[in-house]
Amino acid sequence: xxxxxxxxxxxxxxxxxxxxxxxxxxxxxxxxxxxxxxxxxxxxxxxxxxxxxxxxxxxxxxxxxxxxxxxxxxxxxxxxxxxxxxxxxxxxxxxxxxxxxxxxxxxxxxxxxxxxxxxxxxxxxxxxxxxxxxxxxxxxxxxxxxxxxxxxxxxxxxxxxxxxxxxxxxx
Amino acid sequence: xxxxxxxxxxxxxxxxxxxxxxxxxxxxxxxxxxxxxxxxxxxxxxxxxxxxxxxxxxxxxxxxxxxxxxxxxxxxxxxxxxxxxxxxxxxxxxxxxxxxxxxxxxxxxxxxxxxxxxxxxxxxxxxxxxxxxxxxxxxxxxxxxxxxxxxxxxxxxxxxxxxxxxxxxxx
DNA sequence: CGACGGCTGGCGGTTTTCCGACATCAAGCC
DNA sequence: GGCTTGATGTCGGAAAACCGCCAGCCGTCG
Numbered sequence: 001x002x003x004x005x006x007x008x009x010x011x012x013x014x015x016x017x018x019x020x021x022x023x024x025x026x027x028x029x030x031x032x033x034x035x036x037x038x039x040x041x042x043x044x045x046x047x048x049x050x051x052x053x054x055x056x057x058x059x060x061x062x063x064x065x066x067x068x069x070x071x072x073x074x075x076x077x078x079x080x081x082x083x084x085x086x087x088x089x090x091x092x093x094x095x096x097x098x099x100x101x102x103x104x105x106x107x108x109x110x111x112x113x114x115x116x117x118x119x120x121x122x123x124x125x126x127x128x129x130x131x132x133x134x135x136x137x138x139x140x141x142x143x144x145x146x147x148x149x150x151x152x153x154x155x156x157x158x159x160x161x162x163x164x165x166x167x168x169x170x171x
Numbered sequence: 172x173x174x175x176x177x178x179x180x181x182x183x184x185x186x187x188x189x190x191x192x193x194x195x196x197x198x199x200x201x202x203x204x205x206x207x208x209x210x211x212x213x214x215x216x217x218x219x220x221x222x223x224x225x226x227x228x229x230x231x232x233x234x235x236x237x238x239x240x241x242x243x244x245x246x247x248x249x250x251x252x253x254x255x256x257x258x259x260x261x262x263x264x265x266x267x268x269x270x271x272x273x274x275x276x277x278x279x280x281x282x283x284x285x286x287x288x289x290x291x292x293x294x295x296x297x298x299x300x301x302x303x304x305x306x307x308x309x310x311x312x313x314x315x316x317x318x319x320x321x322x323x324x325x326x327x328x329x330x331x332x333x334x335x336x337x338x339x340x341x342x
Numbered sequence: 343c344g345a346c347g348g349c350t351g352g353c354g355g356t357t358t359t360c361c362g363a364c365a366t367c368a369a370g371c372c
Numbered sequence: 373g374g375c376t377t378g379a380t381g382t383c384g385g386a387a388a389a390c391c392g393c394c395a396g397c398c399g400t401c402g
Contacts, residue, residue: 041365087381087382089380089381089382090381090382107366107367108365108366108367109366109367109368112366112367112380117379117380117381118367118368118379119366119367119368119378119379119380120366120379120380120381121366121367121368121379121380122364122365122366122367122379122380122381123364123366123379123380123381123382124365124366124380124381125364125365125366126363126364126365126366126380126381126382126383127381127382128365129364129365130382139365142365143365144365144366144367145366145367145368146367148365149365150365150366151364151365152365153365156365159365212392258355258356260354260355260356261355261356278393278394279392279393279394280393280394280395283354283393288354289353290352290353290354290393290394291353291354291355291393292353292354292393292394293352293353293354293355293391293392293393293394294353294354294355294356294391294393295354295355295392295393296391296392296393297354297355297356297390297391297392298355298356299392300391300392301356310392313392314392315392315393315394316393316394316395317394319392320392321392321393322391322392323392324392327392330392343402344401344402345400345401345402346399346400346401347398347399347400348397348398348399348400349396349397349398349399350395350396350397351394351395351396352393352394352395353393353394353395354391354393355390355391356389356390356391357388357389357390358387358388358389358390359386359387359388359389360385360386360387360388361384361385361386361387362383362384362385362386363382363383363384364381364382364383366379366380367378367379368377368378368379369376369377369378370375370376370377371374371375371376372373372374372375372376
């Protein structure tokens, strides 16, 4: 065990309600760096989210505002500063995710091809699963080449609901 | 490769002359964290030493002063703040090193015994070799149980000279 | 005898390597 | 339609390798 550690990045988090259950919002140095659902795979330990604060503290109000508009079907493109921490490859994948239009879907292979690595579809799946900011970075818009849901950190059922909602199903 | 890295610890270094050749002094956050000789084993890459500054900048003058006194035979115990970064075990070993009196020597096994791990003598040798602050943290005062020099990051010849000097040989 | 040299086996922390597991997909072959 | 194979990046854990050691055992040689 190393005895010196990295305590320089100031993290804080808040928890808000949503149609998909409680969402944990994490901010690093005042910029949104995480959005996690309950029971989500690869969700970091709660201790790593820093101090819990009220959702009224910056930068959370603006995040909550846009999320509410999205869930109301009135917002189709988030406009928020993000702090995405990961490997170069992961960041390149996440950068592509935000280019997938609302209501549309890509396959893992398509996304891999856009990166110039047509064979990296499997690696794309992995990086997708590590997306730290669910919903806002729309990893749910990536599905199997033959239309299968194949997987979702927050559970495939949530993925189905998100896609159906974006497709216009309002039941 | 990770794309976010640790740039929080401000490192700087200076190079000074000595009877044992040039010494590279490294400071982390204004505290001495390294002293390396030329050709030393396990010496980190020079890039990791940060910007090179004049030996007149803090905290180096005090370090140089005490080193000069040591090489003149007038100082037998350094009194400097140190920043020793390593594993728990390594730090426990280095903590013992500074307790070896000037002119004295311990065996690797003796040092291991002081840690309550009488069988860890070999691991002590390893940790000894990783000592980041040569001379001031006197890893040269540890020798084989049967008196052999067995090894030294800066070369066994330097170890022999250091020990002879501390024993009072002034030729 | 005793001192000394060389071999051997076991010791323990750290580093390196390796392997499997995955939110895939196309091609090739039944 | 099914089933196998290979390419891909990351992570976690297992295993092995690396050593600034040391005690015990056995020779050899004065």
